[in-house]
Amino acid sequence: MAAPRIYHPDPLAAGQTVALSAAASRHAQVLRLQAGDALTLFGDPVRGGEWAATVVSMGRRIVTVRVDAHRPVEREPGRALHLAVGMPANERMDWLVEKATELGVASIQPLLTARSVLRLHGERADKKVAHWQAVAAAACEQCGGNRVPMVHPVLTLQEWLARLVPAGQAEVRAWLSLADSATPVARWTTVCPNVARVVIGPEGGLTPQEETTLHTAGWHPVSLGPRVLRSETAALALAALVALAAHPQPAPYSRI
Structure with missing residues (x-):
């Protein structure tokens, strides 16, 4: 099963730990993600593509994730x-x-x-x-x-x-x-x-x-x-x- 995709419109780097926005955290909670679960972050305004990531902690309001590998994949039309x-x-x-x-x-x-x-x-x-x-x-x-x-x-x-x-x-x-x-x-x-x-x-x-x-x-x-x-x-x-x-x-x- 493909990892859930979550929008995170900030520059990212492999190895960093980031807190998801309130809206993205609610999305992760609705999906019932747990620590150790995989997800995909997209919206990086610098590198584009998408990032593999792993849930580190599920707080009451904020979810933190570890950023793993970048995937330079784009699915946009040619025009x-x-x-x-x-x-x-x-x-x-x-x-x-x-x-x-x-x-x-x-x-x-x-x-x-x-x-x-x-x-x-x-x-x-x-x-x-x-x-x-x-x-x-x-x-x-x-x-x-x-x-x-x-x-x-x-x-x-x-x-x-x-x-x-x-x-x-x-x-x-x-x-x-x-x-x-x-x-x-x-x-x-x-x-x-x-x-x-x-x-x-x-x-x-x-x-x-x-x-x-x-x-x-x-x-x-x-x-x-x-x-x-x-x-x-x-x-x-x-x-x-x-x-x-x-x-x-x-x-x-x-x-x-």
């Missing part, structure tokens, strides 16, 4: 896909974050757009983002991914575009569109380089003004076909196509 999504309502954003993480997206940017139903601000937005980040970490524990996608703070489309640095030669930028002139995603993925950044509208889609803003900023429309998909369905269909079309070797990794 880094950054999704910017007009947040769907209810529990659909949770589902989107979980499944997009399983498919290997590099980051998720929740967007407030003109037609967004879910409108988050201030402390409520911060709590939601922390929740979605925890959903992403749990999805990596399950699926074997060693790079947890960053879930960025909620921004309006205009705020987000203003903060982006210019795209380099290895990056393409697009938005999902129903326009007849949009490039089919299946064709677009064949020429897409190492990094793709894609905007997906909320329920009701992007407004013509928002699409004009993206086009003026150098973004290109791509299409998943004539059917009108829910935003979370569209995001996952796109992520699956990009992952399947990617070169087998992981691209240079970036969470931004």
